[in-house]
Amino acid sequence: MHIFVFSFNRGRYLENCVRSIETCAPQCRLTIIDxxxxxxxxxxxxxxxAERHQVIDRTAESGHKLGGLYANMQAAFEMASEDTLMCFLQDDTQMVRPLSQADIQELKNSFDTQPDLGFISPAFVRGISLKKAADRDFRFDSERGFWFWYPRKRSTGTWFSALLIADVARLRSVGWQFEVGESVNNRRAAKIFCRMARMRAPFAMWLPNGGAYRGKQKSLALRFGEWVRNCGFYPLRMMSEKEVDALRQSEPPRLPVAEEFLSAERSLKTPWAYDPMQGAGWLKLLDRLERKLRGAKKG
Incomplete structure (x- = not known):
């Protein structure tokens, strides 16, 4: 498996992410695209x-609020070997358990035996995703060995998420291209593949209550949201072998909700937050206005 980590101006987070991969998946090739x-x-x-792993410095400008993320995902896809699995993580994520060669082989076998499988999520389910009754419908498919999400509306994350595992050859066989925006990729994946598979025992997760950028910037609205939510650096504790086995072998299968199986090194209010402006529409509006005004001034 070739792991790619996408980075921008979060050195402390990136260092934590890389160390977690070195600890949990030392057998995997690692490339950082900054x-x-x-x-x-x-x-x-x-x-x-860069003294230990491949580091690629890019300055892709897509015009999207997430900067060059999707352009860099496409670059990673193009450089990945045909006969491998690729895993996309981000600097504000980390691995939380060892990923064995048997785990990787099991993932390969899943792609080999399920021809409609396009993407597997390596991440735990966010507790905040379960707040609305319409979004709680996760079903475990015992034949496939994965969880699948059935929200009432076609939500991003149903067929595609920026944190993913994919078979490179399969994506190339259908002419896949990473487009700008998660919703765009979600709609395209829905036309080609089955819903995004979610592992019974995931191995990665976003760090809770972290800082963020939009369009490589921090607007005043975004900074205010970070202050209100007490955003900071909250690494996750590594799961023990006993905890992983309990999750993997539980009957009936238990939905891998992050807050139920993971813990941060510092106590945090649950459900964890992942967007400083989450649930604050007025802040998002101010953020958009401020970025639009900055763009107009540059023009």
């Missing part, structure tokens, strides 16, 4: 990581 970070701390981390 989207033009200019933060001194991040540049130092990238230089140190």
């Amino acid at each position: 989207d033009g970070s200019d933060d001194p701390e991040t540049r130092e981390v990238l230089a140190a990581v």
